[in-house]
Amino acid sequence: MSLPDDTTPPEAANMIVARDVDVHYDDKQALFGVSLDVVGGNVTALIGPSGCGKSTFLRCLNRMNDVIEGCRVSGRIEIEGEDIYDRSLDVVQLRARVGMVFQKPNPFPKSIYDNIAYGPRIHGLAASRGELDEIVERSLVRAGLWDEAKDRLRQPGTSLSGGQQQRLCIARAIAVDPQVVLMDEPCSALDPIATARIEELIDELRQNYTILIVTHSMQQAARVSQRTAFFHLGYLVEVGTTEQIFTNPHDSRTQDYITGRFG
Amino acid sequence: MTETTAPSRPAPRAKRSGRLARRYAAERRFRAYGIAAIALSITFLLLLFGSILNQAWSALQQTRIGLDIHFDAALLDPDGTRDPAILAKADYGALVKKAWRERFPEVRKRRDKRALRRLLSVGAPYELAAMASADPGLIGTTQRVWLTASDDVDMWLKGKLAEGGGKRAKIGAKALGWLTMLRDEGRLERQFNSAFFTAGDSREPELAGVWGAVAGSFFTLVVCLGLAFPFGVMTAVYLQEFAPRNRWTDLIEVNTNNLAAVPSIVFGLLGLAVLLNFAGLPRSAPLVGGIVLALMTLPTIIIAGRAALQAVPPSIREAALGVGASEMQVVLHHVLPLAMPGILTGTILGAARALGETAPLLMIGMVAFIVDIPADFTDPATALPVQIYLWADAPERAFAERTAAAILVLLGFLVCMNLAAVMLRRAFEQRW
Ligand SMILES: Nc1ncnc2c1ncn2[C@@H]1O[C@H](COP(=O)(O)OP(=O)(O)O)[C@@H](O)[C@H]1O
Ligand SMILES: [Mg+2]
Numbered sequence: 001m002s003l004p005d006d007t008t009p010p011e012a013a014n015m016i017v018a019r020d021v022d023v024h025y026d027d028k029q030a031l032f033g034v035s036l037d038v039v040g041g042n043v044t045a046l047i048g049p050s051g052c053g054k055s056t057f058l059r060c061l062n063r064m065n066d067v068i069e070g071c072r073v074s075g076r077i078e079i080e081g082e083d084i085y086d087r088s089l090d091v092v093q094l095r096a097r098v099g100m101v102f103q104k105p106n107p108f109p110k111s112i113y114d115n116i117a118y119g120p121r122i123h124g125l126a127a128s129r130g131e132l133d134e135i136v137e138r139s140l141v142r143a144g145l146w147d148e149a150k151d152r153l154r155q156p157g158t159s160l161s162g163g164q165q166q167r168l169c170i171a172r173a174i175a176v177d178p179q180v181v182l183m184d185e186p187c188s189a190l191d192p193i194a195t196a197r198i199e200e201l202i203d204e205l206r207q208n209y210t211i212l213i214v215t216h217s218m219q220q221a222a223r224v225s226q227r228t229a230f231f232h233l234g235y236l237v238e239v240g241t242t243e244q245i246f247t248n249p250h251d252s253r254t255q256d257y258i259t260g261r262f263g
Numbered sequence: 264m265t266e267t268t269a270p271s272r273p274a275p276r277a278k279r280s281g282r283l284a285r286r287y288a289a290e291r292r293f294r295a296y297g298i299a300a301i302a303l304s305i306t307f308l309l310l311l312f313g314s315i316l317n318q319a320w321s322a323l324q325q326t327r328i329g330l331d332i333h334f335d336a337a338l339l340d341p342d343g344t345r346d347p348a349i350l351a352k353a354d355y356g357a358l359v360k361k362a363w364r365e366r367f368p369e370v371r372k373r374r375d376k377r378a379l380r381r382l383l384s385v386g387a388p389y390e391l392a393a394m395a396s397a398d399p400g401l402i403g404t405t406q407r408v409w410l411t412a413s414d415d416v417d418m419w420l421k422g423k424l425a426e427g428g429g430k431r432a433k434i435g436a437k438a439l440g441w442l443t444m445l446r447d448e449g450r451l452e453r454q455f456n457s458a459f460f461t462a463g464d465s466r467e468p469e470l471a472g473v474w475g476a477v478a479g480s481f482f483t484l485v486v487c488l489g490l491a492f493p494f495g496v497m498t499a500v501y502l503q504e505f506a507p508r509n510r511w512t513d514l515i516e517v518n519t520n521n522l523a524a525v526p527s528i529v530f531g532l533l534g535l536a537v538l539l540n541f542a543g544l545p546r547s548a549p550l551v552g553g554i555v556l557a558l559m560t561l562p563t564i565i566i567a568g569r570a571a572l573q574a575v576p577p578s579i580r581e582a583a584l585g586v587g588a589s590e591m592q593v594v595l596h597h598v599l600p601l602a603m604p605g606i607l608t609g610t611i612l613g614a615a616r617a618l619g620e621t622a623p624l625l626m627i628g629m630v631a632f633i634v635d636i637p638a639d640f641t642d643p644a645t646a647l648p649v650q651i652y653l654w655a656d657a658p659e660r661a662f663a664e665r666t667a668a669a670i671l672v673l674l675g676f677l678v679c680m681n682l683a684a685v686m687l688r689r690a691f692e693q694r695w
Contacts, residue, residue, distance in 0.1 A: 064584060069508065096587035106578035108597060118596070119586035169582070176586055 015040035015210045021075035023056050030056045034236045036229055043202060043211045045221035048231035054214040058182045062098035063091050096123050099173030101183040105165035107157030112149050115157040115168055119176035135175055143171035144201050163194025183213040199224050218258055222246055230254045318667035325456035325469060326417040327409040328383060328445060330362040334395060336403040345399045355388035378438050384411040386470045414468040414661035423660060463636045468661035473669050475636045479549055479644030480618060482637060486553020487617050491560040492610055499568025504594050523562035530559045531626030539627060546628035547643040555623045560613040567609020571602035604688040611684035615677050621648040647673045
């Protein structure tokens with residue numbers, strides 16, 4: 001269904017390669033033969049009307065669908081050439097490589113420090129207390145939260161404001177040093193100022209991580225992403241550079257969506 | 264147009280304000296109903312507590328009679344060895360008899376002498392024995408010793424025995440005369456009833472205490488919680504977090520819910536048939552009582568545990584999974600700690616119910632008359648509610664106030680447990 005566009009870079013450069021991905025929830029099919037290449041070091045925006053399968057696709061990439069009962073994924077997804085649905089692959093390791101930030105900020109009901117230290121702890125990334133402190137600091141700095149949080153590391157993460165909580169969740173995700181960060185509408189619960197901060201942050205993070213972001217806001221997709229994929233009714237309709245999708249879409253449905261005729 | 268709409272306008276507004284007034288009135292009435300309901304429940308609670316307290320407070324005191332006892336060396340320790348074994352075996356009853364003879368030399372008839380001796384508890388010689396063993400220096404001296412009076416004397420002094428009435432009077436006219444004399448001499452006193460808190464059960468109300476039942480309840484509850492809590496939590500965690508949803512887990516769920524509603528005596532019958540008759544465990548033992556109560560409490564803990572686990576927001580699970588926690592880590596590091604306050608509340612409620620349970624314990628013999636205080640899980644024991652049941656059934660007037668006092672002790676335990684539950688919850692919540 002999805003037409004490979006002329007801007008698709010050669011396979012080798014692609015961080016994530018998805019081929020013919022079908023997803024069923026019990027009897028209901030949510031994704032139909034999605035084939036998508038994600039370029040490394042880029043922000044790729046997934047757009048499309050509600051219920052078109054953006055979150056479902058995102059969850060395929062770190063196998064969060066595994067824990068949803070009745071959800072079946074078929075097709076092939078590779079990250080850096082490795083089939084992530086291979087039987088020998090360890091899901092826990094995969095999720096350390098592919099971090100996720102959710103729609104609603106969901107810090108653990110623990111201290112700010114422990115929120116970030118949790119991932120490195122369970123993956124054994126820090127040999128000593130000092131190293132752990134370093135990881136926590138680095139993650140908070142990268143997430144742009146260090147200045148606000150450095151004096152209150154022992155306070156609960158839930159005591160932060162919504163936007164700070166979401167940056168805490170981003171810090172938590174990058175603390176385990178992933179290659180890919182998945183963000184499912186990370187700003188939909190935030191006010192415009194907090195949203196702007198997150199957008200800036202995403203732009204900075206692009207240098208170190210490959211980012212996929214689901215968003216409902218066309219402007220946001222245009223602001224933060226280099227590439228955009230448009231989903232509709234479970235199909236990947238079109239993918240290309242953000243500029244091309246927004247200025248010169250090939251498909252009439254894409255055209256209708258970005259001009260606000262539906263969705 | 265304007266003519267028709269203009270007059271019609273105020274009408275809806277009036278209607279609206281009328282409706283508003285009615286709504287406020289309804290709301291006020293609703294609140295009043297709530298307050299009335301609470302007031303009613305508090306009244307009944309106070310009545311209940313008031314009546315129990317009113318009956319129980321006098322059990323805190325016990326009448327004692329002051330007698331001048333001569334610790335006769337020739338009688339107690341003829342060889343002067345002061346050997347505890349010899350002291351323990353001596354005839355202290357004789358000392359009491361002698362003391363009575365000295366105080367009331369005019370009482371000669373055998374029947375009257377016996378009536379005189381009956382003013383004291385049958386436990387009085389043992390009290391003397393304990394005194395002499397504890398302090399051999401007493402031997403050879405004469406002391407004013409306060410000995411426990413019999414329950415009838417106690418009741419008479421507390422004004423709970425109808426005086427001089429008919430055949431059924433427990434205290435005869437002569438005894439009444441003696442008691443009045445003793446009282447006027449200041450030899451009749453109400454003192455703190457320490458036996459009630461330190462002794463086991465007894466046929467004599469004045470010697471009976473709750474400590475044996477408290478110890479029995481304690482051992483039973485330890486077994487009950489020691490079994491029910493880990494098994495209940497593990498079951499709840501497995502069913503809620505790991506088990507696939509299929510016909511079997513549905514069946515298990517239905518059955519747990521049913522089990523929670525099974526009358527407790529059925530668990531007692533099960534204990535009798537399986538634990539006593541088949542497995543041959545000792546009768547009347549806290550071990551068996553604890554197992555039976557654990558079976559009874561298990562469904563409560565499972566149901567409360569599952570509800571608490573289910574109430575943990577899915578976003579927390581997602582967050583933990585998202586950073587690469589395994590399913591077990593998600594449960595142990597995040598879900599279970601968050602669910603713990605709820606699980607503990609359920610457990611304490613279940614334990615409180617178990618603490619107050621009588622019926623299943625009757626079936627496994629924990630209703631026996633047991634004087635000795637149980638020292639471990641296999642000693643014959645009874646439990647507080649069973650003790651209350653036994654005393655409530657006893658004909659002696661003096662057991663009535665002890666029954667009420669034992670109920671207070673049980674209530675005290677329940678209050679302590681609930682406080683512990685609240686504190687545990689606080690402790691868990693403050694960690695976050
Ligand atoms: N856990 C689930 N169980 C069943 N159906 C689901 C589940 N999650 C999503 N779906 C269905 O899959 C489709 C795609 O959902 P989703 O990926 O959440 O859409 P989007 O994120 O684009 O709004 C929807 O029709 C939705 O009803
Ligand atoms: Mg979604």
